[in-house]
Amino acid sequence: MKSVTPRPSGPEVVGALYHANVPSTILYCSDTLRPRRVDTHFSAEAAQVGELGGRIALIDHDALLSGDVAAAVARVPEGLGPTWYRGWMIPPDRYEELAAAVERRGAHLVTTSAMYRGAHELPGWYRELSGLTPASAWTPTPPGVVPSDRQLLDLVSALPAGEGMVKDYVKSRKHEPDACLIPDISDVEQLRAVVSRFVERQDTDLVGGIVLRHREEFRTLDGRVAELRTWWVDGELATSGPHPDTPGATGDPDLGRLAEAVRRLDRRFVTVDLAQRVDGVWRVIELGDGQVSDFPAEGDMTPLLSALLAAP
Known part of the structure; x- marks a missing residue:
């Protein structure tokens, strides 16, 4: 990992002109x-x-x-x-x-506006990571609008049979199962009901459109999917550890294929959240822009901040 040579400075807010050839x-x-x-x-x-x-x-x-x-x-x-x-x-x-x-x-x-949107919203990163994450399909919709049955069935046709979940381009309501989990995506009434509840509860916060994802079975910790969060700066792993929502999560996934995919994405600073399926396979749960991703309270940020300050 890259290192940074500290410059004399305190933690105060900068109040004067400052020029540098790195984003310090x-x-x-x-x-x-x-x-x-x-x-x-x-x-x-x-x-x-x-x-x-x-x-x-x-x-x-x-x-x-x-x-x-x-x-x-x-x-x-x-x-x-x-x-x-x-x-x-x-x-x-x-x-x-x-x-x-x-x-x-x-x-x-x-991080340019295009990079931010491409990391922040699922359609911007799904193609490169499609082999590493649950199958997904989406349609753009404004807040408050539930896709038609025909649109929902078109999305379902791209997914494996079985359970599914709904989210928008950025977030799900995973802590509200009745507005997230779909026991059988082929049941159009059930599908419409869950999507409708999701759209209603997201209200004006719905971003981009509706995403349907195939639901895979993951290992859990205290009732939640046990996730790890990895942090990447210019395609290189800066640090990794438990997701803030599951601070006790552990694991040692092989990141080789993921590293290749992140480099192809051409995003300056991203996080990738991972979870282990019950069959032992590690899968990508979400990719996000690192600028707005939370860091565990007990974690050591030194490697990450050093990588950010040393980035060319």
């Missing part, structure tokens, strides 16, 4: 009540960035989501140069606005 700055969300400070969820991580010689700057996540992009980037210094983002999830359209806004201030997000 990371944008964090500001605290809602103390806007000059990093959001408490990310404050320890941001402090470690300073210890490693990196710089941090702040954006207002609430302002960004509300559409006030100028206010969102008001604390981003002019001439910042290349930078990563690490913070709360951003809808792809808002991320595009953020990228344009920081560009106007002489900075640029290393």
Whole structure:
């Protein structure tokens, strides 16, 4: 793994012009009540960035989501140069606005808008990982709209028979089985009922459209699928460990085929979540943009942050 040579710096927010040929700055969300400070969820991580010689700057996540992009980037210094983002999830359209806004201030997000959407939404990564993840099919739909029976049956025709699950391009409601799990995808009434509940509960948060996935049987831990999370920077594994939702998960999957697939994707910074099927085979559960992926509270972020700060 690449290493970084620390530069003299503290964990304070950058407040002056800073130029570099590597993305040595990371944008964090500001605290809602103390806007000059990093959001408490990310404050320890941001402090470690300073210890490693990196710089941090702040954006207002609430302002960004509300559409006030100028206010969102008001604390981003002019001439910042290349930078990563690490913070709360951003809808792809808002991320595009953020990228344009920081560009106007002489900075640029290393993860482009196209890269972000391609990692954030399942259709952007499924093709390259199709042999490593449960079979999936999708159709674009706006929030509040349930696909017709004909559309649902067309999706089902691309999947193996048996159990399935529904999600949108980004998220499922896996903790609500009646709005996620489909016992028999060939039963159109059952299929329509589960998809309808999912669409209703996602409401305006539904992203992209409806995805149907074949349901595979995975090993569990405390009632949840036991997942590992792997972190990749420029196609190289930076670190790995338990998924934040299953901190006790363990395993040693062979990542050879996955590494090849991640490199083909051409994304700067992604996470890949893995789980072991009951037959022992490791499978990809999800790929996500690393900028908006959570890190386990007890994990060591040094390898990951060092890789980000050293990225060319």
